[in-house]
Amino acid sequence: MSVDQHPRAGGAEGAIDVDDPSVPQFDLVRAGARRDGVEIVHYAPRFPVRGTKVEKRIERTIALLLTLSGLFAFGGVAAYIFWPFQYEPGPSASKLFTPLFGLGLGGALFLLGLAMVVYAKKLLPEEIAVQDRHDGPSPSDEQRMTSATLLNMVDETGIRRRPLLKAAILLPAGGIGVAAVAPLIGSLLKNPNDGHILLRTGWDPANNNGQKVRLTRADGTPIRPEDVSVGGQMTVFPGIPGGATNQYADSPVLLIHLREEDAATLRANIEKAQQTNSHPPVVQGMWGNFVAYSKICTHAGCPASLYEQQTNRLLCPCHQSQFSITNQAIPIFGPATRKLPMLPLELEDGYFVAASDFLEPVGPAYWERP
Amino acid sequence: MTAPRQRRPRLLSLLRRPAGPRSRVRRRLGAAVRLGAALLIVGGVYTLFAPGTGASATDDPAQAQAVAEGRELYENACITCHGRNAQGVPDRGPSLIGVGEASVEFQVATGRMPLARHEAQGVRKEPQFTRDQARQIGAYIQSLGGGPTLPDPEAVPNLGAGGDPARGGELYRVNCSSCHSFGGGGGALSSGKSAPGLEHSTDRDIYAAMLTGPQNMPVFGDNQLSPQEKADIIAYIQNLQEDPNPGGWGLGRLGPAPEGLAVFVIGIVALVITTLWIAGKS
Numbered sequence: 326m327s328v329d330q331h332p333r334a335g336g337a338e339g340a341i342d343v344d345d346p347s348v349p350q351f352d353l354v355r356a357g358a359r360r361d362g363v364e365i366v367h368y369a370p371r372f373p374v375r376g377t378k379v380e381k382r383i384e385r386t387i388a389l390l391l392t393l394s395g396l397f398a399f400g401g402v403a404a405y406i407f408w409p410f411q412y413e414p415g416p417s418a419s420k421l422f423t424p425l426f427g428l429g430l431g432g433a434l435f436l437l438g439l440a441m442v443v444y445a446k447k448l449l450p451e452e453i454a455v456q457d458r459h460d461g462p463s464p465s466d467e468q469r470m471t472s473a474t475l476l477n478m479v480d481e482t483g484i485r486r487r488p489l490l491k492a493a494i495l496l497p498a499g500g501i502g503v504a505a506v507a508p509l510i511g512s513l514l515k516n517p518n519d520g521h522i523l524l525r526t527g528w529d530p531a532n533n534n535g536q537k538v539r540l541t542r543a544d545g546t547p548i549r550p551e552d553v554s555v556g557g558q559m560t561v562f563p564g565i566p567g568g569a570t571n572q573y574a575d576s577p578v579l580l581i582h583l584r585e586e587d588a589a590t591l592r593a594n595i596e597k598a599q600q601t602n603s604h605p606p607v608v609q610g611m612w613g614n615f616v617a618y619s620k621i622c623t624h625a626g627c628p629a630s631l632y633e634q635q636t637n638r639l640l641c642p643c644h645q646s647q648f649s650i651t652n653q654a655i656p657i658f659g660p661a662t663r664k665l666p667m668l669p670l671e672l673e674d675g676y677f678v679a680a681s682d683f684l685e686p687v688g689p690a691y692w693e694r695p
Numbered sequence: 696m697t698a699p700r701q702r703r704p705r706l707l708s709l710l711r712r713p714a715g716p717r718s719r720v721r722r723r724l725g726a727a728v729r730l731g732a733a734l735l736i737v738g739g740v741y742t743l744f745a746p747g748t749g750a751s752a753t754d755d756p757a758q759a760q761a762v763a764e765g766r767e768l769y770e771n772a773c774i775t776c777h778g779r780n781a782q783g784v785p786d787r788g789p790s791l792i793g794v795g796e797a798s799v800e801f802q803v804a805t806g807r808m809p810l811a812r813h814e815a816q817g818v819r820k821e822p823q824f825t826r827d828q829a830r831q832i833g834a835y836i837q838s839l840g841g842g843p844t845l846p847d848p849e850a851v852p853n854l855g856a857g858g859d860p861a862r863g864g865e866l867y868r869v870n871c872s873s874c875h876s877f878g879g880g881g882g883a884l885s886s887g888k889s890a891p892g893l894e895h896s897t898d899r900d901i902y903a904a905m906l907t908g909p910q911n912m913p914v915f916g917d918n919q920l921s922p923q924e925k926a927d928i929i930a931y932i933q934n935l936q937e938d939p940n941p942g943g944w945g946l947g948r949l950g951p952a953p954e955g956l957a958v959f960v961i962g963i964v965a966l967v968i969t970t971l972w973i974a975g976k977s
Binding site for chain 2: 414415416420422423424442543549551552553554555556557558559560628630631632633634635636638640642645647658
């Protein structure tokens with residue numbers, strides 16, 4: 326109904342009698358909106374004359390979109406049920422299973438949404454409504470009534486003339502306050518790193534009945550020095566049950582066999598670093614020309630295993646931190662700020678073992694990292 | 696012969712030297728002849744019975760031919776940077792003593808060598824020599840200094856045959872996927888270098904690359920990855936090469952970075968345009 330056919334009943338304020346059954350429907354709508362502060366200023370149907378060809382064409386378009394949406398939906402379900410999905414190497418129909426199902430669902434939802442938007446844009450009436458911005462503070466009479474109520478609450482209790490109660494209430498106030506703060510202060514007094522699980526990895530001899538843990542491949546075979554060629558690297562895991570599983574996900578180590586001159590550079594750098602009194606202490610962890618670093622990047626924990634044998638850099642693929650292998654894996658590029666922990670190597674019965682656990686926590690920093 | 700009775704000279708008597716003391720010159724000459732003969736006999740016996748050396752190209756005439764042709768190719772194309780005896784030229788090319796024919800076959804047959812220019816990395820480009828020529832140059836370099844070799848292509852036409860792709864996949868993911876990405880699309884390294892994609896790599900190239908560790912790739916010797924494990928990895932990579940991408944397009948199989956870019960550039964832009972259309976005045 327256009328604005329012309331419905332002059333505002335009830336004058337400029339629009340006060341109409343909502344219980345009156347003869348009041349037209351749109352007046353009730355307008356009155357309700359007005360009560361919410363919304364004024365409907367312009368309201369007109371798109372097609373005042375019913376049944377024009379344009380309107381019918383739009384209706385047919387929307388019906389077509391809805392039909393297509395339904396077809397896509399049923400087609401996607403049919404593909405889900407009947408299309409082959411088992412993996413076969415090489416070109417096969419099963420490679421299209423996921424795309425077909427996705428196209429079916431996606432097409433159905435998209436076309437449904439398209440149909441709804443076209444309906445709203447082309448068939449629903451034009452409408453312009455205005456809403457006044459809400460005033461900031463509450464009305465002043467409500468403010469005064471509220472403050473009087475609050476003050477009355479205090480007067481009712483009579484606490485001002487009951488000193489015994491006033492004194493007694495201090496006890497639970499103090500006690501509960503101290504109880505709430507005690508855990509926070511307590512954690513500042515106790516050392517949070519005592520036996521912290523983040524300070525131990527799978528290389529701790531305690532995992533191996535006090536014996537040094539062997540370096541092994543993923544399938545558990547131990548490693549001899551001649552297994553890694555010069556300029557080569559190998560990913561190694563602790564030789565304990567479950568050493569290559571997620572249970573010891575902080576333990577994978579990169580064993581690198583350096584060239585003679587690079588190994589000499591690293592040895593010199595370690596010696597130089599040992600003369601500074603750093604914490605944690607710098608350990609001479611090389612065995613011959615072999616060195617082992619933790620694979621867990623000290624930035625965010627991705628496995629840093631992109632080893633460049635000529636430049637002796639170790640890259641992490643996630644955020645491109647670069648560590649200099651010939652200088653204790655100190656980061657030389659990227660977001661990492663701490664060097665990769667070195668695993669001290671020894672040889673026992675011809676196989677590599679870890680002389681001890683790492684001397685610093687592996688991986689990214691955490692709140693109380695020492 | 697000063698004896699009075701004359702005897703018909705017999706053959707043997709012709710061989711007998713005339714009686715009487717020999718002169719000093721004849722004595723010295725005789726000693727020299729005897730010494731020379733003894734040396735020849737000992738040397739001949741040794742040559743017949745001594746074991747051959749490892750890289751003896753002269754044992755096999757076909758191999759000797761390959762070495763000769765390889766030397767010719769080397770002296771045309773490689774000598775300016777790698778020196779007359781493959782000893783290297785400072786600031787131009789490293790020594791090739793000990794790199795072996797596997798490494799030469801890899802570098803030359805993939806077109807990386809001869810280098811177009813000195814830059815962060817020698818990349819794969821149009822090869823200047825055929826694979827047979829590359830193998831000839833490799834034979835020549837092998838004869839100079841030895842090193843890792845690949846099996847004969849006639850003997851082993853596919854180095855991935857008999858490999859288990861499932862086991863190869865496990866080994867690939869531990870050792871190779873960090874640089875070459877999970878789908879074999881390659882990846883970036885530091886300072887302008889990159890690990891190339893594996894979609895065009897032949898079985899011999901993959902084996903040679905693992906064995907020799909070209910440029911910045913680590914060396915995976917036969918003690919670290921046995922030949923069977925290398926065959927497993929090659930079988931897996933061949934499976935990756937032949938398997939079409941599920942979903943149609945792999946976006947270069949480089950991983951999450953191009954996928955995120957595609958979502959942002961195509962998907963989010965489409966969503967924003969759609970949102971603008973929905974909220975537009977109507």
